[in-house]
Amino acid sequence: MSSNSRSGSFLARFSRQRPKHISVFNGQDFKKAVMAGHAWLEQHREAINALNVFPVPDGDTGTNMSLTMRAATKEIADSNDTAAFVIAERLSRGALMGARGNSGVILSQILRGISQSLEQKTTFNATDFANALQVAAKLAYRAVIKPVEGTILTVIRESAEAAQQSAARGSDMAALLGDTVAAARAAVARTPDLLPTLKQAGVVDAGGQGLTTILEGMWRYTRGESVQLSHREQTEEHAEIRRGNVEIEEEFGYEVVFLLHGENLDMESIRDTITSMGGVSTVVAGDSKLLKVHTHTPRPGQILDYGVGLGSLQDINIENLQEQSLRYAAEGARERGASASANGATMTTGGGTGAAVATPPARPASERVVGGVGTVAVAAGEGWVKVFESLGVAAIVPGGQTMNPSTQELLAAVEACPATKVILLPNNGNVILSARQVPELTSKEVVVIPSDSLTQGVSALLAYNFEAAFEVNRQAMEEAIKRVHTAEITRAVRTVQLDGINVTEGDVIGLVNGRLVTAGTDLDTVVHDALSRMQTEQYEIVTVYYGADVTGQAANDMASRIKEWFPEQEIEVIHGGQPYYAYIISAE
Amino acid sequence: MAVRILVDSTADIPPQRARELGIEVAPLTVEFGDESFRDGVDLDGPGFYRRLANSPKTPTTSTPPPALFEERYRKLVGEGATGILAMHIGSALSATYSVSRTAADEVTAATGVPIEVIDSKQVSAGFGLPAEIVAEEARNGASLAQVKAHAEQLLDRIHLVAVLDTLTYLQRGGRIGKSSALLGALLNIKPLLEVKEGEVLPLDKPRTRARAQGRIGEIIGALGPLEAVAIAQSDDAVGQQLQQIVRGFWSGAIETFSLGPVVGTHAGPGAGAVVAITRE
Numbered sequence: 023m024s025s026n027s028r029s030g031s032f033l034a035r036f037s038r039q040r041p042k043h044i045s046v047f048n049g050q051d052f053k054k055a056v057m058a059g060h061a062w063l064e065q066h067r068e069a070i071n072a073l074n075v076f077p078v079p080d081g082d083t084g085t086n087m088s089l090t091m092r093a094a095t096k097e098i099a100d101s102n103d104t105a106a107f108v109i110a111e112r113l114s115r116g117a118l119m120g121a122r123g124n125s126g127v128i129l130s131q132i133l134r135g136i137s138q139s140l141e142q143k144t145t146f147n148a149t150d151f152a153n154a155l156q157v158a159a160k161l162a163y164r165a166v167i168k169p170v171e172g173t174i175l176t177v178i179r180e181s182a183e184a185a186q187q188s189a190a191r192g193s194d195m196a197a198l199l200g201d202t203v204a205a206a207r208a209a210v211a212r213t214p215d216l217l218p219t220l221k222q223a224g225v226v227d228a229g230g231q232g233l234t235t236i237l238e239g240m241w242r243y244t245r246g247e248s249v250q251l252s253h254r255e256q257t258e259e260h261a262e263i264r265r266g267n268v269e270i271e272e273e274f275g276y277e278v279v280f281l282l283h284g285e286n287l288d289m290e291s292i293r294d295t296i297t298s299m300g301g302v303s304t305v306v307a308g309d310s311k312l313l314k315v316h317t318h319t320p321r322p323g324q325i326l327d328y329g330v331g332l333g334s335l336q337d338i339n340i341e342n343l344q345e346q347s348l349r350y351a352a353e354g355a356r357e358r359g360a361s362a363s364a365n366g367a368t369m370t371t372g373g374g375t376g377a378a379v380a381t382p383p384a385r386p387a388s389e390r391v392v393g394g395v396g397t398v399a400v401a402a403g404e405g406w407v408k409v410f411e412s413l414g415v416a417a418i419v420p421g422g423q424t425m426n427p428s429t430q431e432l433l434a435a436v437e438a439c440p441a442t443k444v445i446l447l448p449n450n451g452n453v454i455l456s457a458r459q460v461p462e463l464t465s466k467e468v469v470v471i472p473s474d475s476l477t478q479g480v481s482a483l484l485a486y487n488f489e490a491a492f493e494v495n496r497q498a499m500e501e502a503i504k505r506v507h508t509a510e511i512t513r514a515v516r517t518v519q520l521d522g523i524n525v526t527e528g529d530v531i532g533l534v535n536g537r538l539v540t541a542g543t544d545l546d547t548v549v550h551d552a553l554s555r556m557q558t559e560q561y562e563i564v565t566v567y568y569g570a571d572v573t574g575q576a577a578n579d580m581a582s583r584i585k586e587w588f589p590e591q592e593i594e595v596i597h598g599g600q601p602y603y604a605y606i607i608s609a610e
Numbered sequence: 611m612a613v614r615i616l617v618d619s620t621a622d623i624p625p626q627r628a629r630e631l632g633i634e635v636a637p638l639t640v641e642f643g644d645e646s647f648r649d650g651v652d653l654d655g656p657g658f659y660r661r662l663a664n665s666p667k668t669p670t671t672s673t674p675p676p677a678l679f680e681e682r683y684r685k686l687v688g689e690g691a692t693g694i695l696a697m698h699i700g701s702a703l704s705a706t707y708s709v710s711r712t713a714a715d716e717v718t719a720a721t722g723v724p725i726e727v728i729d730s731k732q733v734s735a736g737f738g739l740p741a742e743i744v745a746e747e748a749r750n751g752a753s754l755a756q757v758k759a760h761a762e763q764l765l766d767r768i769h770l771v772a773v774l775d776t777l778t779y780l781q782r783g784g785r786i787g788k789s790s791a792l793l794g795a796l797l798n799i800k801p802l803l804e805v806k807e808g809e810v811l812p813l814d815k816p817r818t819r820a821r822a823q824g825r826i827g828e829i830i831g832a833l834g835p836l837e838a839v840a841i842a843q844s845d846d847a848v849g850q851q852l853q854q855i856v857r858g859f860w861s862g863a864i865e866t867f868s869l870g871p872v873v874g875t876h877a878g879p880g881a882g883a884v885v886a887i888t889r890e
Binding site: 408409412413480484485487488489562563565592594596610 | 796797798799811812813814815817818820821
């Protein structure tokens with residue numbers, strides 16, 4: 023799906039208002055400013071999309087940030103609330119759920135920081151907003167495991183610093199936003215100096231540019247030059263979730279999850295006390311004022327009583343696990359219907375069951391529900407969907423290279439998964455961060471395996487052992503994704519020189535583990551180069567997943583050539599059906 | 611006279627060794643369409659796999675009737691057995707155990723000769739190897755109680771790890787427990803399985819034969835000190851590969867079992883297993 027078709031649901035109109043010198047923002051002022059920031063971003067989305075470093079069609083930063091802002095502003099568009107903190111909180115929640123791609127997640131953390139800082143403020147002035155940007159920068163850095171300079175992080179940090187200085191000079195909101203935008207632009211301009219790949223590709227950082235654009239839109243609003251978007255019908259792409267099979271392990275009692283607000287809360291001693299009360303697999307996380315408690319117990323009342331003694335409880339969620347697993351088991355049994363005799367059947371097949379043996383049941387145990395663990399994977403391409411289904415995933419969230427699913431879509435799939443423990447496979451480098459937001463948003467126990475490609479996702483699932491403990495599986499899967507190497511063959515969407523490789527738009531290009539390694543006009547040569555760079559000869563098995571635009575015959579011919587180049591390796595050909603990428607080839 | 615051992619044919623004990631050890635083998639049946647073969651009598655392992663490769667018909671397997679077991683028990687009593695220990699394929703995988711028990715009760719009631727019937731919760735060499743060990747002891751004069759107790763001890767310490775070329779046959783026969791869906795990949799995998807407590811369970815999903823066999827070595831090699839080791843092979847090539855693997859951690863004798871038609875129907879071509887009994 024091209025990003026253009028999505029912008030069609032919005033109509034932009036320019037409206038000139040009188041410049042206003044605003045010293046104090048209430049909720050409605052803030053709302054209008056942010057809506058203006060979003061509208062300005064929508065206007066520049068394609069320009070931001072064009073700032074991709076790699077000449078490959080992948081999750082576009084402009085689109086991801088626009089969709090994240092769209093989810094955020096949707097929460098405030100119809101609100102007449104005049105309290106600034108209410109608007110900020112709604113924005114923050116909307117962005118958190120709608121976050122797509124790494125830039126979207128960082129943007130959502132920026133809005134969250136603003137919301138945290140404006141807590142209880144019905145209005146705010148320039149100093150308040152400068153402080154809010156400081157908190158925003160802090161949370162943005164915290165969102166990524168290894169912060170990199172020359173990105174949106176640098177831009178928010180330097181903008182926030184400029185805002186502080188501007189506020190100290192006594193600026194009003196318009197002047198403060200003006201200074202902030204100037205600093206943001208300067209920071210963006212410096213990103214190629216901080217990040218060599220940007221310089222090589224001759225672009226500035228797209229996420230930083232996106233943030234600057236939003237701030238510009240807000241500034242323009244204070245100057246009376248805002249662009250407003252009129253929302254037509256909001257056609258949010260909802261994740262279509264496919265249900266597969268799931269295992270439910272034998273659990274007992276109730277799962278209890280709640281938030282505990284209090285003072286001087288001691289995590290260690292609370293965890294110990296709950297454990298001594300019979301809480302199993304107890305997790306207590308947070309800080310001295312707010313804790314999330316997650317435990318399993320036969321007597322939830324006792325643990326809630328204890329919590330009430332420590333502070334106030336919120337978001338209490340109690341689930342009867344036994345009933346749940348019985349219900350799923352019953353549903354599974356119903357779905358299995360007559361074929362349920364497979365388990366515990368005797369080897370006596372000479373009689374009436376002869377026919378059943380001759381025709382294998384479509385998916386013998388796939389509908390069987392026998393454990394507490396379900397897996398959710400992100401995948402695009404009908405072949406890939408089948409591969410993941412055959413590996414037993416409970417749900418597939420459509421998306422990947424060109425369409426990054428939002429946190430909300432991932433969360434919905436996790437919630438819909440009939441299991442209390444869920445393994446989430448993002449299968450794309452630009453989805454990992456949104457996936458990492460999910461565990462905090464659900465009462466389920468969610469583990470995110472940081473698979474940055476579909477092939478890593480496959481390896482992770484192959485390493486999954488239904489008999490092993492959750493934690494053991496997590497480790498095994500994380501190890502497994504490191505063992506697979508991936509070559510991707512696609513066509514360059516623009517001309518660029520990168521890592522010493524000259525790429526002309528339309529060239530066949532080869533990437534190995536996400537890095538551009540070769541480009542040329544001849545497909546065979548590029549595939550051969552990429553596989554050589556991958557040191558394919560050192561691995562045992564090569565799997566060729568061919569894309570939507572490649573015929574089975576062409577893929578088999580390619581496989582024969584690969585066999586000639588690498589006679590020692592086993593070659594397997596699978597229909598992936600992925601868009602844009604002619605071949606995704608793994609070696610392990 | 612002595613105590614005698616009876617097994618069903620899924621123990622995959624080579625006929626020559628069964629004769630030497632005085633083990634009575636009761637055959638299950640494998641059918642290709644209308645053609646019926648007694649396991650290991652009318653059709654041996656290699657013959658079965660040739661037929662499997664060439665026959666358009668999918669084979670099926672069946673348990674013999676109680677009458678066959680009755681006849682075999684009476685034969686052993688006629689040869690002077692003072693007690694009989696019967697060992698059978700796991701009852702979760704086959705009805706053989708319960709059929710044999712029914713027959714045993716009849717024969718004991720009629721002849722007064724005690725018959726103990728064990729559900730091995732194993733398959734192939736997984737109970738064939740313990741049967742050979744106690745048969746030797748029975749020949750040396752061990753009592754029925756002694757051989758039964760020892761057989762049960764050995765079965766407690768047995769480990770069977772198998773590699774299949776494909777999961778198709780096992781799924782077709784429904785002989786894999788929960789989670790077979792997790793193995794049923796479109797990808798070509800060489801499933802690694804164990805037989806534990808009577809169930810066939812997936813252990814690992816390696817993509818290549820070499821890695822699968824390597825994993826067998828790792829798993830069995832990590833069990834600690836061993837008392838006896840056997841391999842079960844569908845063909846000589848598989849047997850040689852498994853021998854090599856076993857030599858990585860075991861220098862003693864390696865008993866070789868040949869996967870017969872009934873087990874082969876469910877394991878498919880190219881299957882192999884390593885069986886090990888750990889020391890007490």
